Amino acid sequence: MEKEEFLPENIKCPYCGADNAADSEFCGACYKKMRIPAEIRAGVKAQKILKAGFGAVPPAESTGDSRPAFRLWFRLALIAGLFAFYLQWLRKDTYFSLLDFVNLSFHEAGHLFFGLFPRFIMISGGTIFQLLFPAVCLAHLKSRGANLGWQLCLFWIGENLLNISIYAGDAINQALPLVGGGEHDWTCLLTETGLISHTAGVGKIFFLAGSAIIFWSFYLIGKDALARESIDLGERVL
DSSP states (O other): OOOOOOOOSEEEOTTTOOEEETTOSBOTTTOOBOOOOHHHHHHHHHHHHHHHHHTOSOOOOOOTTOOOTHHHHHHHHHHHHHHHHHHHHHHOTTOOOHHHHHHHHHHHHHHHHTTTSOHHHHHHHHHHHHHHHHHHHHHHHHHTTOHHHHHHHHHHHHHHHHHHHHHHHTTTTOOSOOTTSOOOHHHHHHHHTTOGGGHHHHHHHHHHHHHHHHHHHHHHHHHHHHHHOOOOTTSOOO
C-alpha cells in the first residue's frame, strides 16, 4: 500500500523568513506574496480539512509571526473611519482637514520647484506637486509589496482631489484665504484656459474624481483583507 504523502503545514517566507501557513497567499509579517502554487495551497487546505474531520492531528499552535483574524476587522474599521472622514466634505463646502495642511505644504513647494518655468506651469506646479508626492509614495510602497500602505496613498490622492475641488471651485468668488495673499491659482488657470465661466463644473469634476478614487481605495483595502485571510472566525489566521 502506497504511503500517503503529507504536505507541510507551515512554510517560511522567502523574503523575511517568517513562518506562515502553507496555504497562505501572502506573508503575515511582510505582506508580500508567498508565490506558493495554487494546487499546493489547495492540497494543504484539503489536508487540514481531512485532519480536522478525523481528529488525526490537533490544530497547530499559532507562531509568534502569525496574525489573528482581527486584521480583517482592523481594515473594516479603517474603511469606516476613512468614510467618516470623507463625509466631512459633504457636510461642509469648504472643509479643510489636518491632512490638508500637509497637502498645502507640498502645494507651496510645487510653486517653488516650478518657479523657473513659464508662468502657467509655475502656477500649475502647486497642484501638480500635491498630487505627485502621494503618487510617488504609492509607487514606492507598491513596489515593496506594502499593500495597505499604497492603498492608503491612493486614498490620499483622492483626498487631495477633494481639496483641489474646493480651491478650483472658488476661482470666481475668491473667498478662500490664500497663503501670503497674491493671485488665486485657479482664477489664473481657468482664465487662461477659457474655463472661468465653468468654475463650478471644474470643481465638481475634481470632487467626483476624488470620490471615485477614495471609494476605489476602500474596495482595494477590503478586497485585500479578504484575499489575505482564510477567514475562519474561530481560528488565528495569517
